[in-house]
Amino acid sequence: xxxxxxxxxxxxxxxxxxxxxxxKDQIVQAAIKVFLENGYASTSMNRVAAEADVIKxxxxxxxxxxxxxxxxxxxxxxxxxxxxxxxxxEQLLHSLPPDEFVKLLTQKFxxxxxxxxxxxxxxVVIGESERFPELATLYVKTVILKGMELASGYFAKxxxxxxxxxxxxxHICCGSFVAWLIWQEILGGKNFxxxxxxxxVIALQELVDAKLAQDKESSAE
Amino acid sequence: xxxxxxxxxxxxxxxxxxxxxxxKDQIVQAAIKVFLENGYASTSMNRVAAEADVIKxxxxxxxxxxxxxxxxxxxxxxxxxxxxxxxxxEQLLHSLPPDEFVKLLTQKFxxxxxxxxxxxxxxVVIGESERFPELATLYVKTVILKGMELASGYFAKxxxxxxxxxxxxxHICCGSFVAWLIWQEILGGKNFxxxxxxxxVIALQELVDAKLAQDKESSAE
DNA sequence: ATGCTAGTATACCAACCGGTATGGATAATT
DNA sequence: AATTATCCATACCGGTTGGTATACTAGCAT
Numbered sequence: 001x002x003x004x005x006x007x008x009x010x011x012x013x014x015x016x017x018x019x020x021x022x023x024k025d026q027i028v029q030a031a032i033k034v035f036l037e038n039g040y041a042s043t044s045m046n047r048v049a050a051e052a053d054v055i056k057x058x059x060x061x062x063x064x065x066x067x068x069x070x071x072x073x074x075x076x077x078x079x080x081x082x083x084x085x086x087x088x089x090e091q092l093l094h095s096l097p098p099d100e101f102v103k104l105l106t107q108k109f110x111x112x113x114x115x116x117x118x119x120x121x122x123x124v125v126i127g128e129s130e131r132f133p134e135l136a137t138l139y140v141k142t143v144i145l146k147g148m149e150l151a152s153g154y155f156a157k158x159x160x161x162x163x164x165x166x167x168x169x170x171h172i173c174c175g176s177f178v179a180w181l182i183w184q185e186i187l188g189g190k191n192f193x194x195x196x197x198x199x200x201v202i203a204l205q206e207l208v209d210a211k212l213a214q215d216k217e218s219s220a221e
Numbered sequence: 222x223x224x225x226x227x228x229x230x231x232x233x234x235x236x237x238x239x240x241x242x243x244x245k246d247q248i249v250q251a252a253i254k255v256f257l258e259n260g261y262a263s264t265s266m267n268r269v270a271a272e273a274d275v276i277k278x279x280x281x282x283x284x285x286x287x288x289x290x291x292x293x294x295x296x297x298x299x300x301x302x303x304x305x306x307x308x309x310x311e312q313l314l315h316s317l318p319p320d321e322f323v324k325l326l327t328q329k330f331x332x333x334x335x336x337x338x339x340x341x342x343x344x345v346v347i348g349e350s351e352r353f354p355e356l357a358t359l360y361v362k363t364v365i366l367k368g369m370e371l372a373s374g375y376f377a378k379x380x381x382x383x384x385x386x387x388x389x390x391x392h393i394c395c396g397s398f399v400a401w402l403i404w405q406e407i408l409g410g411k412n413f414x415x416x417x418x419x420x421x422v423i424a425l426q427e428l429v430d431a432k433l434a435q436d437k438e439s440s441a442e
Numbered sequence: 443a444t445g446c447t448a449g450t451a452t453a454c455c456a457a458c459c460g461g462t463a464t465g466g467a468t469a470a471t472t
Numbered sequence: 473a474a475t476t477a478t479c480c481a482t483a484c485c486g487g488t489t490g491g492t493a494t495a496c497t498a499g500c501a502t
Contacts (some may be wrong), residue, residue: 023479039348041262045460055480057462066460120351127260127348129407130341136408144404145414167416168424175400175421176393183365183399186350187357193366195392203389211431244449266490276450278492287490 024062027052031073036120040070040128074135077121081112082142085150094154098161098212099205101154102173106201109147109177113185113197122178123186147174161212176200245283248273252294257341261291261349288353295356298342302333303363306371315375319382319433320426322375323394327422330368330398334406334418343399344407368395382433397421 021029030052034043045066049056063069085093093101112118121139129136151170155163163169180200184190242250251273255264266287270277284290306314314322333339342360350357372391376384384390401421405411 037351039260039262039351041260042352044458046458055482056460057481058479060461061478123347123350126344126403126407129344129409130258130260131263133409137410137412140404140408140410141413144408144410148414163424164427165420165424168420169428171401171416171421172393172397172425172428175404176396178403179396179400180392182347182403183361183396186347187361187365188350188354189358189361189365191358192362193369195388199386199389200392200396203384203386204393206385207390207393207428207432210435211428214431214434265488267488276452277490278451279449281491282448 023054023058027054027059027062027069028073028076030054031069032077032117035070035073036077036117036124039124040066040131045069071132071135074121074125074132075138077117078139078142081115081118081121082146090150093150094157098158098208102201102205102208105147105151105173106177106197109174110197113177113181119181119186122181144174144178163211173204176204244275244279248275248280248283248290249294249297251275252290253298253338256291256294257298257338257345260345261287261352266290292353292356295342295346295353296359298338299360299363302336302339302342303367311371314371315378319379319429323422323426323429326368326372326394327398327418330395331418334398334402340402340407343402365395365399384432394425397425 027048031048034048034051037043045056045059048069049059052059059069063072093104096104125136125139148167148170151173152166155161155166155169177197177200180195180197184195184197189195248269252269255269255272258264266277266280269290270280273280280290284293314325317325346357346360369388369391372394373388376382376387376390398418398421401416401418405416405418410416
């Protein structure tokens, strides 16, 4: 029972048609699907095993118990979603004018919110946040804060915008997006009170532009 | 098995020390606590019965099954939270200047977000939104949309603000608040990247004020 | 008194839960 | 050829699940 923590390519079981997918990965992929669909409590290990086309004992040879498997899949999905931007790209972002910057930021978010897996991740992380606060923290740190720091970093750098609290302003931007995702898509609000994401972006830009114009004017006098 | 849908005061069982609380209410109160603490799947009916100090069969004499009980408690809490404003109060709100209006809106939200029960409700409704979409819809309709329509109604009425899309602007305001509640309180972001709610309000007001000033100026020329 | 209702207490049900044990098959390593 | 490790198949474990059945009691209205 040696610690075989090779996250690399030493897949020990390449048997069948030459799949490079290790058994452990097979399990993780299946677990991602089942856990994100049903949440922690109403997911049974039998169901995961069946979905992974694997025997239950095999799961327990890779993961100590249900909780560890759940934590593993949340980490997996979280990090997968956050194969973050290169420093060069962030540099580029910082050099853009505000309107272009917001446009790019929203594009990134739009891509995220179109992924069913990402929506499910958000739902499950919130739903299980009471019993798995560490996972909620992980999610916040690696996903939410990344976008937040990007935006607040930009706002802080561009002093011509004269924002007294860059973090709070970044929160308003990102928060508007997250809230839209939750109440329109996850909670199904779009079915009886639709609100286009683009309209939110436009309205947001309206506000930011106004702020920008005001500051230009006040710095002129 | 007649339909006894009296939501009034005909409590049939006033036995003990003279509690006016019916047995059904006893069950609902206990179920609220347990379900909101643990979510749907990891709440057992035995636990609810014990918490309500009632036998399990008694629960099933009032509710057909677990799902019905869960739906009942979500409705109960949802409506309890939304003993909405009087029309007169809404009228008052509409007559306020924008900054005062935002201030009052945030005060209402601050009160909501301080209630642990409300936070738990939000968490559970999101977490179970896949298996209970009707409950998510109920929540959106009776809670979220109420605040949204209040704000968007105000924005639409005050044409001097020249907001092209009142609903989207209302979403930015309310969404900023909800998102703050989720990532600071529910997901625990405050523990390592604290952001005061008041700072969000101030930053938001900064943006709205700028928009307002811009419109005044443009209408002057 | 006689039902009727609402509740209690307890026991029970089949199904499923997370997790383990055993024993055999396969394949790579030595 | 022997060893080792991984996996499968099946069966099993004690405990819990949602939900029911039976038998009994207390209050209430006719």
